Amino acid sequence: MKNIWQILVVDDEEVMCESMAAWLREDGYRVDTASRGKQAVEMAAQTDYAIYFIDLKMPGGMDGIETLMEIHRIHPEASVVIITAYATVDTAIQAMKEGAQEYIVKPCNPQEISMLVSRIIKVKNLQRENAILRKKLTRQYNYRDIITKNARMQDILQLTQDIASLRSTVLIRGESGTGKELVARAIHFSGDRSTKPFITVSCAALTETLLETELFGYEKGSFTGAGAQTKGKFELANGGTIFLDEIGDISPKLQADLLRVLQERAFYRVGGSEEVRVDVRVIAATHKDLQQAIRDGNFRDDLYYRLNVIEIRIPPLRERREDIPLLADHLLERIAREFGKEIASVSEGAMRMLMDYDWPGNVRELENAIERACVTTRTRVLAEADFAFLEREVSARRAWSVPAGMPLEEIERRAIIATLERTSGNIKEAAAALKIDRSTLYDKLKRYEITR
Amino acid sequence: MPIGAVPEELLAATERTVVEWFPFDPYRLPPLPMPPSAWQPERGQYESVTIMKALAAACPPDAARLLGLTTADIAIPMLSFLFGQAQFNGPIALVSVSRLRQDFYGLEPDHDLLLERLAKEVLHELGHTSGLIHCADPQCAMSLSTHVGLVDAKQASFCAVCGSQLVRRLTSSNG
Numbered sequence: 001m002k003n004i005w006q007i008l009v010v011d012d013e014e015v016m017c018e019s020m021a022a023w024l025r026e027d028g029y030r031v032d033t034a035s036r037g038k039q040a041v042e043m044a045a046q047t048d049y050a051i052y053f054i055d056l057k058m059p060g061g062m063d064g065i066e067t068l069m070e071i072h073r074i075h076p077e078a079s080v081v082i083i084t085a086y087a088t089v090d091t092a093i094q095a096m097k098e099g100a101q102e103y104i105v106k107p108c109n110p111q112e113i114s115m116l117v118s119r120i121i122k123v124k125n126l127q128r129e130n131a132i133l134r135k136k137l138t139r140q141y142n143y144r145d146i147i148t149k150n151a152r153m154q155d156i157l158q159l160t161q162d163i164a165s166l167r168s169t170v171l172i173r174g175e176s177g178t179g180k181e182l183v184a185r186a187i188h189f190s191g192d193r194s195t196k197p198f199i200t201v202s203c204a205a206l207t208e209t210l211l212e213t214e215l216f217g218y219e220k221g222s223f224t225g226a227g228a229q230t231k232g233k234f235e236l237a238n239g240g241t242i243f244l245d246e247i248g249d250i251s252p253k254l255q256a257d258l259l260r261v262l263q264e265r266a267f268y269r270v271g272g273s274e275e276v277r278v279d280v281r282v283i284a285a286t287h288k289d290l291q292q293a294i295r296d297g298n299f300r301d302d303l304y305y306r307l308n309v310i311e312i313r314i315p316p317l318r319e320r321r322e323d324i325p326l327l328a329d330h331l332l333e334r335i336a337r338e339f340g341k342e343i344a345s346v347s348e349g350a351m352r353m354l355m356d357y358d359w360p361g362n363v364r365e366l367e368n369a370i371e372r373a374c375v376t377t378r379t380r381v382l383a384e385a386d387f388a389f390l391e392r393e394v395s396a397r398r399a400w401s402v403p404a405g406m407p408l409e410e411i412e413r414r415a416i417i418a419t420l421e422r423t424s425g426n427i428k429e430a431a432a433a434l435k436i437d438r439s440t441l442y443d444k445l446k447r448y449e450i451t452r
Numbered sequence: 453m454p455i456g457a458v459p460e461e462l463l464a465a466t467e468r469t470v471v472e473w474f475p476f477d478p479y480r481l482p483p484l485p486m487p488p489s490a491w492q493p494e495r496g497q498y499e500s501v502t503i504m505k506a507l508a509a510a511c512p513p514d515a516a517r518l519l520g521l522t523t524a525d526i527a528i529p530m531l532s533f534l535f536g537q538a539q540f541n542g543p544i545a546l547v548s549v550s551r552l553r554q555d556f557y558g559l560e561p562d563h564d565l566l567l568e569r570l571a572k573e574v575l576h577e578l579g580h581t582s583g584l585i586h587c588a589d590p591q592c593a594m595s596l597s598t599h600v601g602l603v604d605a606k607q608a609s610f611c612a613v614c615g616s617q618l619v620r621r622l623t624s625s626n627g
Binding site for chain 1: 499500501533534538539586596598
């Protein structure tokens with residue numbers, strides 16, 4: 001654990017610097033030395049040291065206090081220990097006022113300095129651990145972790161806040177990977193249910209029977225293997241929120257059961273006759289068009305209206321391209337840290353590539369792409385080559401994309417040529433594909449001077 | 453290598469410790485006079501870095517390690533005293549017996565205790581020359597002693613972790 005921490009010793013006396021550094025190295029720390037304040041500040045700009053030991057009196061240029069102030073400008077949280085041969089109350093007060101963590105008079109007892117170092121490192125370890133944990137929490141539950149500057153997304157974030165403490169059912173719509181669960185969590189953890197459970201059920205992952213027992217639990221002996229009474233997700237979520245992902249995939253029977261829970265706030269365990277009452281907020285999500293499913297007879301309209309009290313539609317990533325650089329940087333920082341790799345950024349060219357790509361899998365696909373690039377890269381900056389696996393899709397998309405500003409006649413001409421190429425010159429097939437008459441196609445061929 | 457006059461029994465005890473733990477054949481160099489510039493009249497102590505430099509200058513090219521032994525009280529600018537010093541992963545080490553003596557603390561001299569403490573500090577400093585860092589086990593010779601009580605708390609031996617690291621380092625680099 002120690003060797004992750006670096007210490008900087010700053011003193012104009014080489015003997016002092018080197019002997020102190022040697023002593024700290026024996027304790028397992030990585031130690032650098034600087035003979036001048038200016039040099040120390042330059043080194044601090046490169047590395048955030050855990051502790052700075054700075055001699056108060058250094059001839060020529062910056063003294064200890066000035067060095068301390070400069071380092072604090074770069075690292076406001078830096079732990080600086082001011083060292084001096086002469087203890088005067090004035091300098092001690094000044095050093096502490098400027099933010100020195102400790103003030104020691106040399107020579108000092110080895111025990112004193114050993115305890116000082118371990119005390120500071122102990123705090124650093126706790127701070128580091130805390131930062132990691134806080135980031136983890138923020139990442140999963142906080143609004144701030146839904147990274148966006150897109151106006152529609154901003155509206156959604158505002159809406160999640162407004163509805164956080166209501167009990168109304170929410171239906172979140174959006175393609176796969178757009179962050180439906182993240183929005184659901186944001187609603188739950190911003191409201192007055194935040195200390196109560198947030199339970200996720202992926203409805204698409206389970207068969208009808210399994211999903212039924214999963215949602216409502218079962219009584220002992222209700223089926224082979226039902227050894228003891230078991231609570232379902234609705235009971236586990238009591239007081240909190242249940243997030244039903246892929247709600248469009250549930251069977252008609254479960255749709256009826258779910259409708260009953262939404263209407264009565266009560267249900268029966270599988271094989272049970274005792275009614276179980278719960279206070280659960282339901283947030284459902286789907287990537288399907290439920291209204292179309294209603295028209296096709298696959299989804300109950302009464303359930304739809306029960307679920308769709310508040311509707312949130314999350315735009316796909318391709319409709320919020322301005323978020324791609326923000327998301328890429330955020331994901332890169334997290335993934336690089338998780339992998340313990342020092343990858344600083346995404347190159348300009350690679351970022352253009354990411355912006356050009358359509359991301360059918362949305363943010364999740366972007367995350368996977370960055371993870372894949374992080375695994376394979378050998379440099380500190382992710383370049384276009386690191387995203388070569390996207391190239392095929394990107395060029396395919398470029399071939400397809402609407403060339404803005406191109407005359408309509410030219411677009412028509414190219415569409416006809418491309419179609420004829422695909423049909424190997426068969427006019428009848430080409431006309432059918434283009435949904436025009438054969439005669440119309442002939443006319444256009446003549447007009448655009450296309451020869452077969 | 454004695455620095456200044458060092459009693460024969462301390463030198464002999466040091467050699468016994470080295471033979472017991474390290475694959476080195478100890479041989480004794482003639483005493484190195486204490487470098488006059490190491491003396492710090494305002495502190496009444498000898499400056500350890502200057503002695504280490506003198507040892508480095510006197511180190512024979514074929515020596516795997518050069519361990520200096522002194523009866524003088526040593527220190528570095530930052531610290532009020534040292535029991536010893538070593539080049540981390542380097543050949544030079546230095547042990548001072550001054551503060552290992554009971555009489556330094558106004559107590560009755562105890563020759564056996566002195567030899568025991570000396571053995572622990574010799575192991576500790578030679579451990580550093582082989583790249584070992586301080587050990588969290590207070591009984592291990594590599595634990596940091598900031599006062600003589602902590603020297604007494606440790607054994608004249610390495611814990612299992614430091615011991616196996618030492619063997620690995622000594623065998624991989626041929627000492």
